[in-house]
Amino acid sequence: MVQEQSQVISVSEVARNTYVLRFHSPRIARSVLAGQFVNIAVADDCDPLLRRPFSIYRAHGDTCEIIFNVVGKGTLALQKKSSRDVVNVLGPLGTPYSLESEGFMTAVLVGGGLGVAPLPLSTLILRNKGKELVTILGARSSEYLVEQHLENVHVSTDDGTKGMKGTAVDLLASLLPTQRWKSPKIFACGPTGMLRALGKFAVDRNIPCEVSLEGPMACGFGICQGCPVELVDGRSRYALMCKDGPVFDIRRISL
Amino acid sequence: MTKTSFSIGGVQFPNRVLVASGTFGYGDECSSLVDVNKLGAIITKSLSMNPREGNPPTRIVETPSGMLNSIGLANIGVERFITEKLPFLETIQCPVIVNIAASTVDEYCAVLDVLEEHSRFDGYEINVSCPNVKEGGLSFGTDRVMTAEITRRLRPRTKRPLIMKLTPNVAFISEFARAVEAEGADAISAVNTLIGMAVDVQKRKPVLSTVTGGLSGPAIKPVALAKVYEASRAVKIPVIGIGGIRTATDAIEFLMVGATAVQVGTMNFVDPSAGVTIAEGIQAFCEEHGIPDTGDLVGSLDARVDSSVLTSWL
Ligand SMILES: Cc1cc2nc3c(=O)[nH]c(=O)nc-3n(C[C@H](O)[C@H](O)[C@H](O)COP(=O)(O)OP(=O)(O)OC[C@H]3O[C@@H](n4cnc5c(N)ncnc54)[C@H](O)[C@@H]3O)c2cc1C
Numbered sequence: 172m173v174q175e176q177s178q179v180i181s182v183s184e185v186a187r188n189t190y191v192l193r194f195h196s197p198r199i200a201r202s203v204l205a206g207q208f209v210n211i212a213v214a215d216d217c218d219p220l221l222r223r224p225f226s227i228y229r230a231h232g233d234t235c236e237i238i239f240n241v242v243g244k245g246t247l248a249l250q251k252k253s254s255r256d257v258v259n260v261l262g263p264l265g266t267p268y269s270l271e272s273e274g275f276m277t278a279v280l281v282g283g284g285l286g287v288a289p290l291p292l293s294t295l296i297l298r299n300k301g302k303e304l305v306t307i308l309g310a311r312s313s314e315y316l317v318e319q320h321l322e323n324v325h326v327s328t329d330d331g332t333k334g335m336k337g338t339a340v341d342l343l344a345s346l347l348p349t350q351r352w353k354s355p356k357i358f359a360c361g362p363t364g365m366l367r368a369l370g371k372f373a374v375d376r377n378i379p380c381e382v383s384l385e386g387p388m389a390c391g392f393g394i395c396q397g398c399p400v401e402l403v404d405g406r407s408r409y410a411l412m413c414k415d416g417p418v419f420d421i422r423r424i425s426l
Numbered sequence: 427m428t429k430t431s432f433s434i435g436g437v438q439f440p441n442r443v444l445v446a447s448g449t450f451g452y453g454d455e456c457s458s459l460v461d462v463n464k465l466g467a468i469i470t471k472s473l474s475m476n477p478r479e480g481n482p483p484t485r486i487v488e489t490p491s492g493m494l495n496s497i498g499l500a501n502i503g504v505e506r507f508i509t510e511k512l513p514f515l516e517t518i519q520c521p522v523i524v525n526i527a528a529s530t531v532d533e534y535c536a537v538l539d540v541l542e543e544h545s546r547f548d549g550y551e552i553n554v555s556c557p558n559v560k561e562g563g564l565s566f567g568t569d570r571v572m573t574a575e576i577t578r579r580l581r582p583r584t585k586r587p588l589i590m591k592l593t594p595n596v597a598f599i600s601e602f603a604r605a606v607e608a609e610g611a612d613a614i615s616a617v618n619t620l621i622g623m624a625v626d627v628q629k630r631k632p633v634l635s636t637v638t639g640g641l642s643g644p645a646i647k648p649v650a651l652a653k654v655y656e657a658s659r660a661v662k663i664p665v666i667g668i669g670g671i672r673t674a675t676d677a678i679e680f681l682m683v684g685a686t687a688v689q690v691g692t693m694n695f696v697d698p699s700a701g702v703t704i705a706e707g708i709q710a711f712c713e714e715h716g717i718p719d720t721g722d723l724v725g726s727l728d729a730r731v732d733s734s735v736l737t738s739w740l
């Protein structure tokens with residue numbers, strides 16, 4: 172974990188209300204693992220006061236990228252950054268996906284909405300490991316889809332403007348019987364409702380599944396105790412989303 | 427060179443900027459981001475006798491220039507603190523003040539007794555903003571008799587500095603300050619968080635699982651300053667000012683109204699090195715103004731009207 176004053180390189184719109192912020196951050200770019208995040212100070216004064224957490228979307232050389240929707244003050248401030256600005260970035264933070272484990276042969280990457288964020292970095296690592304890759308994306312409609320830097324992509328949209336009409340979980344359910352995935356494991360990120368449905372789907376079929384959660388955070392590295400995630404039957408009642416997560420085995424947590 | 431050190435109850439602190447309990451973990455978590463030896467002291471997360479799981483989510487929410495929290499004193503308990511955190515604390519030089527929280531007076535005593543067996547700790551800060559289980563969960567800290575009682579019971583158990591951390595959620599903090607001074611407290615920390623609330627109008631629900639929580643951050647600074655002003659005028663023992671400190675200027679305001687030292691809380695979440703930056707900023711201010719000792723700032727406010735805090739604005 173480092174704190175870097177990072178030069179903004181660019182902010183570009185890649186889909187409707189969806190932006191990629193690219194910044195210079197050598198130490199984070201070289202050490203980040205798929206599923207980890209950064210906590211970014213978006214303003215110099217106290218408006219907004221707290222940092223904002225974002226998954227690392229891509230990392231290459233000395234640069235990192237995050238992808239975000241403008242949903243409030245913090246993300247609006249980020250959207251307005253330009254190559255004249257510097258942002259203070261804390262990271263890489265959190266526990267990554269266990270892509271290195273030997274326990275699976277096919278990685279099924281599932282992204283709902285901007286849950287696509289950690290998938291390109293995951294794709295890169297999985298490809299290098301020689302794993303089979305399937306990517307399933309869900310979005311509200313085609314204009315929100317972000318399909319770059321992924322492999323073997325299947326899409327669904329809520330309004331049917333592209334791919335299957337329905338959710339990413341519906342799409343996964345329709346694909347599963349038709350595909351011959353050898354020992355699959357799901358790696359997912361998305362809204363809590365989707366992860367809950369996906370978790371049930373995976374557990375019912377005995378498919379291992381790791382999900383990346385989001386929720387309110389203050390520090391992002393374990394000192395405020397502000398981000399509890401309920402555990403099902405661990406020795407303790409809660410884990411910390413920022414430190415023990417944001418990635419969790421779906422069987423460990425109660426969503 | 428400006429003198430930055432000062433002492434409380436015989437313990438010397440290298441500078442007047444400490445990090446507040448609950449905002450710096452147990453000291454080890456931030457050590458890769460900041461040189462903790464440049465802090466006046468580390469005050470650890472409140473410790474209870476047994477580990478506490480804390481409150482269900484949602485525990486935090488950002489508010490204008492601040493945040494609300496209802497962590498529920500989640501902590502690892504004093505025994506694990508000794509086995510897991512003491513080894514790191516032995517490797518650093520800066521003073522370590524251990525903050526204690528409890529649900530009964532006996533528990534406060536028991537936790538302090540465990541800590542007394544270890545020479546590393548430089549003092550205790552007592553968090554009285556905890557529910558008193560014997561009195562149906564009412565906070566100790568809003569009950570002057572209980573606050574005094576905790577001080578009276580702890581005082582004979584240690585020679586180390588005993589710092590009572592007061593809540594701002596009372597009409598007259600000066601009465602509480604006098605009560606703990608009379609029972610032998612070495613210093614007062616003021617303030618803990620202010621009671622606050624946030625509502626999710628879409629769900630018609632309180633945002634925090636506990637409905638209300640504690641407000642902190644720059645939003646509370648004016649309230650905290652007035653409370654520190656009031657408390658420091660009521661007692662002779664040092665008052666450590668806390669509440670919304672973000673910059674060196676904020677900290678200097680607290681020193682001027684009467685704080686002997688300050689603590690930085692919420693800002694550690696934004697910038698874990700905020701405490702060090704503020705300590706350096708106070709020193710720079712003194713050098714710029716030819717002030718030989720940061721202590722010369724303490725209580726140096728030129729308040730032309732010597733009026734009571736309670737009536738001056740009415
Ligand atoms: C580990 C982690 C990784 C994340 N990765 C991404 C990412 O890659 N891309 C992305 O666009 N967003 C991501 N988020 C969510 C992102 O942090 C929030 O959207 C952002 O903080 C909103 O800030 P704001 O000031 O614009 O909105 P605010 O004004 O603070 O809030 C606007 C809305 O967003 C919701 N919100 C606020 N904070 C969060 C949060 N931390 N998580 C979820 N919802 C929140 C609020 O409830 C509100 O409805 C991630 C969150 C976490 C915890």
Ligand SMILES: Cc1cc2nc3c(=O)[nH]c(=O)nc-3n(C[C@H](O)[C@H](O)[C@H](O)COP(=O)(O)O)c2cc1C
Pocket residue numbers: 395396397446447448449471472495497499525553591617618619641642643644646668669670671689690691692693
């Ligand atoms: C998330 C959080 C956790 C806290 N935990 C504790 C605690 O365990 N014990 C305690 O005495 N004070 C605790 N506090 C209060 C702070 O130490 C401090 O008194 C308060 O936040 C006001 O200072 P600030 O505005 O600089 O944050 C906590 C504050 C926050 C924001």
Ligand code: FES
Pocket residue numbers: 387388389390391392393394395396397398411412413414
């Ligand atoms: S956000 Fe502070 S502990 Fe997780």
